[in-house]
Amino acid sequence: MKNYRTYIGIDVAKLTLDYCIVKEDPQLEQGQILNTQKSVDKFLKTLKKTGCQMNETLFVFENTGIYSSLLALVLSENSLDYAQVPALEIKRSLGITRGKSDKVDAKEIAHYAKRNTDKIALSTLPELSLQQLKIVFAEREKTVAAIKTFERTKENEMFLTKEVFNSVKAINNQTVKHLKKQLVMLDEKIRTLIREDENLYGQQQLLKSIPGIGDITSVYILMATKGFTAFTSGRKFACYSGVAPFEHSSGTSIKGKTRVSHLADKKMKTLLHMASLTAIKYNPELKDYYNRKKAEGKHTMLVLNNIKCKMVYRIFAVIQRKSNFVNLHKFAA
Template sequence: MKNYLFHVGIDISKLKLDVVLLDKRDTTIKEHFVVTNNSKGLKRMASLLKKCGIDFEQALFCFENTGIYTFPLSCFCFENQFDYWIVPAVEIKRSKGISRGKSDKSDAKDIAFYSIRHIDKLQLSSVPEKAIQQLKLLFTECEKLKKTILIFKTTKENEGFTASDVYKTVKAQNKKTIKFLEASLKVVEAKMREIVKQAPKLKRQFELIKSIKGVGEKTALYFIIATKGFEVFSSARKLACYAGVAPFEYSSGSSIRGGTKVNHMADKTMKSLLQMCALSAVKHDAQLKAYYLRKQDEGKNKMLVLNNVRCKIIGRIFAVINRDSPFVDTYKFVA
């Protein structure tokens, strides 16, 4: 691991960036300044840091994941080959301990201190390839369209309960709107398939994941997006933790025996998709069906067994990706 001399903490908002520079040898704030959150402001940030005598080879930039507002800074660091670390906001917040008051400057300082104190956890970040960025935006649009279609379809509930001449005023327009939205959804889904088809690596991963029984196109796409083409998570267990399906022990001393359970902090979309995959797998996959029925006969809770199936599906996904070969159903060869 590189021994960084300078730690730059950056608090990100929509319009501006609060930048705090710390020297590892003297952790008092060496410099604080504010720049705009755009290309001009980022160039000014680099110029001001250079005037402070910073060696970018020995500097670590650390900032929170604030969604799209983080993207310009991430791209700037990536293009200039700066080492940078994007940390979940909740992790920094919980690492602060008891604190009073709040300001953008103090937040930037806390982020810089986090990068010093938790350097053993360092996982350098990178910008996902363009195809994954496109898939992420299109997947979000796809989900919004599906929700909107469901909302507009609720208008039909008025039929039979509202006077026909009253319902008639909205019926035709509602039908046209739904038709337009469904057509837009098909276009977005086709665009996603086209992007995957044009990227050989993503196409291969997509086909490998779909070879697993119970896993469909939507789940395969989301796994590629969430893992950035399986570059982020090094093991199935870590991905299971991220998805909120990995069980953890809850006990303390002799009085608290909470057993094991999953944590509420999770990627809810991935968790929901995995639930649907598990329900499909226990119907159509002979091995998982036998496992599911056996555990139920042993008196295990239905949801606990389904969660185990979700974990098994994640394990299978990692296996086919690491092995670079489709899933093989060995259960059918059992005598």
């Protein structure tokens, strides 16, 4: 890890950025700027004018989604080192604390950066195609949720008189019809974005060669792994997805069952669960495995979680080999 002389912790809010600068000098420098590109650019110029060596400076801030994306973009464009750290990681590193304010949070983030320099992994901005894919997919998720919400209106028909329900029926049908058209357009936009990126398209085809993985699951995997640049192994991605088992024991008295962590990408975990159910139907090898473990008395969810892990390792295997999944089970004697 690079040696830094200056650590800048930033607490990100919708409208403002509170910062704290920690140097070798024990005196802290704190302040607040607007969360706009103009303000961030001015802040970086001020740092340079005051003699701050930008190539020896580390910026650290919480990953707050869309609110921190502008800051990450400006830092990336200026080729500066920065790290977007999960809020929970910073919170748990602080120990027992009392009170909370943006100013205090910025100071704690700066001290966290200085203490954990050797553990912090620098962040990079995803490729433009992945950024576009992410926001279009988010729009798709909202559209799907909206369709489900408006379709629930039909449940009222059996409890209301015809005259009462007809007052909203036509409007509701038009709304659902429009939303479904929007969904088709969003799906086509997602396909177009992937086709335009040769690397993403090739990776998606490899993923879809695995029984159980379809269009939506493959797209989300590409986003979650940033085109397989964010994770170096299947085990790390299994941990991220909440399907990797961990031991729970202490001394001779505590012998807890091995279980998965609740800290996970819940959307990814759900998609892997649905993919495992599909794989059981259409992949003879996993179907035999599922039936064999169930016959041994294993719990259904335990067996399904094992299948999710197997699928994760298959995902990374086809990407690393750059070849489609091959079902060796059919060649078995």
